Amino acid sequence: GAVVSQHPSWVICKSGTSVKIECRSLDFQATTMFWYRQFPKQSLMLMATSNEGSKATYEQGVEKDKFLINHASLTLSTLTVTSAHPEDSSFYICSARSVGQGKSGELFFGEGSRLTVL
Amino acid sequence: DAKTTQPTSMDCAEGRAANLPCNHSTISGNEYVYWYRQIHSQGPQYIIHGLKNNETNEMASLIITEDRKSSTLILPHATLRDTAVYYCIVRADNYGQNFVFGPGTRLSVLP
Numbered sequence: 001g002a003v004v005s006q007h008p009s010w011v012i013c014k015s016g017t018s019v020k021i022e023c024r025s026l027d028f029q030a031t032t033m034f035w036y037r038q039f040p041k042q043s044l045m046l047m048a049t050s051n052e053g054s055k056a057t058y059e060q061g062v063e064k065d066k067f068l069i070n071h072a073s074l075t076l077s078t079l080t081v082t083s084a085h086p087e088d089s090s091f092y093i094c095s096a097r098s099v100g101q102g103k104s105g106e107l108f109f110g111e112g113s114r115l116t117v118l
Numbered sequence: 119d120a121k122t123t124q125p126t127s128m129d130c131a132e133g134r135a136a137n138l139p140c141n142h143s144t145i146s147g148n149e150y151v152y153w154y155r156q157i158h159s160q161g162p163q164y165i166i167h168g169l170k171n172n173e174t175n176e177m178a179s180l181i182i183t184e185d186r187k188s189s190t191l192i193l194p195h196a197t198l199r200d201t202a203v204y205y206c207i208v209r210a211d212n213y214g215q216n217f218v219f220g221p222g223t224r225l226s227v228l229p
Contacts, residue, residue: 004161006161034216034217036219042221043205043219043220043221043222044156044162044219045219046216046218049216091159093161093162095161095162095217106152106164106167107164107216107217108164109154109161109162109163109164110161111160111161112159112160112161114159
């Protein structure tokens with residue numbers, strides 16, 4: 001299947017700093033990528049939909065000024081957690097679909113990025 | 119998207135078939151049934167999906183009832199590596215639609 005890669009896989013940062021997470025589709029192009037967040041023992045929660053060349057669409061309750069999303073190309077989307085605080089510590093997961101898959105094609109997920117804010 | 123209901127947890131003996139049920143009684147005609155699983159601290163892994171016909175691939179089989187209100191994921195010979203949380207998701211067939219994850223079923227394959 002198609003490969004979606006995230007980097008870094010884990011990161012530890014100090015409170016108040018910003019952290020950037022990259023999501024790449026390695027062998028296909030993706031006009032739309034999705035960013036999820038998962039807290040311990042909970043399910044994945046959609047944060048935002050990232051659209052290539054346009055602004056991201058954020059889910060209710062997700063601060064767009066805190067979680068900056070950039071989808072500058074068909075193979076790369078980035079999530080920047082600005083002024084991170086300990087409550088932002090979570091597992092962040094991106095996903096993407098190939099434009100050539102057809103409307104019912106599956107979503108491919110990255111390996112996830114674990115953020116720990118001290 | 120229609121909501122799904124899955125048991126919170128299930129156990130299965132290694133080597134036996136694991137049958138994971140999912141109820142989606144409000145599914146619409148254009149919504150597919152997808153199954154993903156998530157092994158601890160990893161991203162979700164695609165397993166299988168279908169619309170109304172039963173489907174089989176190298177990982178699993180998907181049995182969808184005739185009225186499409188429920189389905190069953192079958193892992194024919196469960197191994198310890200199949201221990202994971204399994205998510206049943208129904209989703210309409212359009213490009214921009216995301217996948218909504220419920221709590222899933224935590225499957226424990228026991229030796």
